[in-house]
Amino acid sequence: MPAATVPAKAGRTTHVDAVRLAATALIGVAIWLVPEPEGVQPRAWQLLAIFVATIVGIVLRPLPMGAVALIAVAVAVLTETLSIAEATAGFGNTVVWLVVAAFFIATAFVKTGLGTRIAYHFMRLLGRRSLGLAYGLVATDLVLAPAIPSNTARAGGVIYPILRSLCVSLDSTVEQGTERRIAAFLTFTVYQGVVVTSAMFLTAMAANPLVVELAAQQGVEISWGLWAAAASVPGLLSLLSVPLLIYRLYPPQIRDTPAAPELARRRLAELGAMTRHERILLAVFVLLLSLWIAGTALGISATTTALAGVAAMLVTGVLAWEDILRERSGWDTLIWFAVLVMLASQLGELGLLAWFTERVSGVLAVGHWIPAFLSLSLIYFYVHYFFASNTAHVSVMYAPFLALAIAVGTPALLAALLLGFFSNLYASLTHYGTAAAPILFGSGNVDIGAWWKLGLLVSVVNLAIWVGAGSLWWRLLGLW
């Protein structure tokens, strides 16, 4: 898997990279030309070729992910691998619209400034000491996570600007060579915080709904509330221990930061009282959370809730229709997400997943399911060194690994959830592991050696918490 060369180019490219494009196409053509193995329909094999080329395209990025996805659709229908109705059906998927609607809601946090206000509140409350400051930034992230499904938007859009101005006022910048005073510690902690908060809510990271959809295609239903409940205990444990671990192993040079709450107080004074739009957004947000949590009991789907939230903000004028039309990440996600969901579901319907699982699970199914599932999970986790995107990793590996885990006897819900959480936590490892990473790494505050060493350590701690404490908690919840 040649993805390790990607990070330098991980940003959004606007021109076409002909070499990468040719490589992507070549891989697709090569698979296409291999005769399909026995037991696989020709059409399924063709679709596999297109699917693999799509994932390679997402990893190599000859073009942005959405463009790769759209081209994949065109190829699939032109080659009559899929009918046009099959190909466009993904755009009508309800989970797709959950994440698109959540992107529109996220816009409101940035537009109204409510996200910034929340950050300064936490800074005022917890910011007297370095460690408290880190917890304050992580807490902001946690509060925003349920309604902002892009860790890039949270880390890059809301928290990083505050982090930067904070570090300047604490005299800790790369330009002065003083990043280790506090900037390095805060930057790395914020990143590892984002990795954990992304795992905690279905709507906290764009690929989580993809996990849910892929699990549903194998008969495992995960509601918004179930995801949040299952992730709550290990998530909070991680959010408490990871900053502390970083504080010990990668300590800031200053421990006391009286200037921080002072800055926060000043900025809050500048912001003044909450605007009408902020108050409405806050009310909508509380309502959203309540309905997402109580959704299953009330029979209201998470997508219904999200669409109602968007409608409420349109009616009250918190969001203008133009804001939504300009929310490019939402439209971008609509395209790539719908196409991946559609490709994965068609692969399932054409029997390819069942065929693969049948072949491989025989090899694994010796002895108890626990060692088999643990090995599968660890492979799933550490293979992320080769991925520059949670989504690409989930798209290609989640469904087969879940199928294998179930085939070796793992309780289905447990397998689906743990692999889902890992689909976020594995991003701790590298400075390109998820879209937020290049932004924070790009600050220059953390050098690459520290990032990788500490990232590995954090991954071990997270694994211990989510597998150890997590499995106990899920047993208590009756999930297995």
Added chain:
Amino acid sequence: MPAATVPAKAGRTTHVDAVRLAATALIGVAIWLVPEPEGVQPRAWQLLAIFVATIVGIVLRPLPMGAVALIAVAVAVLTETLSIAEATAGFGNTVVWLVVAAFFIATAFVKTGLGTRIAYHFMRLLGRRSLGLAYGLVATDLVLAPAIPSNTARAGGVIYPILRSLCVSLDSTVEQGTERRIAAFLTFTVYQGVVVTSAMFLTAMAANPLVVELAAQQGVEISWGLWAAAASVPGLLSLLSVPLLIYRLYPPQIRDTPAAPELARRRLAELGAMTRHERILLAVFVLLLSLWIAGTALGISATTTALAGVAAMLVTGVLAWEDILRERSGWDTLIWFAVLVMLASQLGELGLLAWFTERVSGVLAVGHWIPAFLSLSLIYFYVHYFFASNTAHVSVMYAPFLALAIAVGTPALLAALLLGFFSNLYASLTHYGTAAAPILFGSGNVDIGAWWKLGLLVSVVNLAIWVGAGSLWWRLLGLW
């Protein structure tokens, strides 16, 4: 129908108009509260209330059309009138993606400047005299129409800027009080040209695919090639005679315009040779047209062709992914179009359309179908005085009028096509009849009295051509 007050506000509003919003909601609530008539399911009646409120919202515009549509979806799912899966299914409709893809293709004409170049070529060839100049502008519009499904983009984006600079160089401007020299004639002719070219191709106006989808829901299949073939003869007759009619009844003061081909030649020299992107676009465009025309014979759907066109432009770099993400009209259309298709199809599935048709057709079905269908068509046409959007009119009236026409014995394909063509031609009447109208009217070149009087005359000529020559041509084609 209170839409006659709309035009002043026909532009895109960005704030919420509370009074209009309350009026829209009230109409929905009022219908909701009326007990459903015998033979109608409660759920169908609730959906009717939401549908009518949506159309009223599209006409009154308390918010932009897309926002109204999204709010309608939220209301439908929150009230459990529709399931969330039913509500989002429209976004996966293939016809929706035909028009969305066409919007992306249209972007390329503006971005590369090919649209402008084509206009100057026609101006150089035909522009020596006023009437020729008008034909040149109409010809540009005709060439662009198959690939630009927004008459606003054609008239406002490509042709109007050229028209304006042309009129300035011919000393005919409102500011100087010289608009009747030639600006008035050209502006009005371009508008009436757009009305006709919109009727000529399935992909020439955003509501045409809606027509096709609504017809398909009643079992009438209209391909891209069939639409174009049926519209070709009456369309060309209209394009030849309408400018001549305007030239006689609303003549420009100057007849010779030697400056125009001169200007065109200068501009073409400035543009230089065609760029690589323009040449690729031209090739893609020719391929698109061929595949759209031959689509039925080859078994390639119009949506497949359009998506392949977009993919080709992404691969060649003619369009960057960012261009597509920024193409707000495409996303806007996706939302309102998908929602209208979904609402209409659900109304059909819940049996409301059949119930309505059964009630009303009994009254009409006396004597031969020809007078009954002609009356229906004329009502359908002239009711457009009360609409400020082709789409709203189509959404609310096309399906029931088609059902009635078929019920009284009209050949189904004839009825579907004629009502479809009328869904464009009726825009000739007013200065707010379709989205392109306010732009051209807003130039101030044509006064309102002339617009309405001439508009009515043009409508009669178009009716004579499309009903008279049209029905003969369709007979020849074997369509009835």
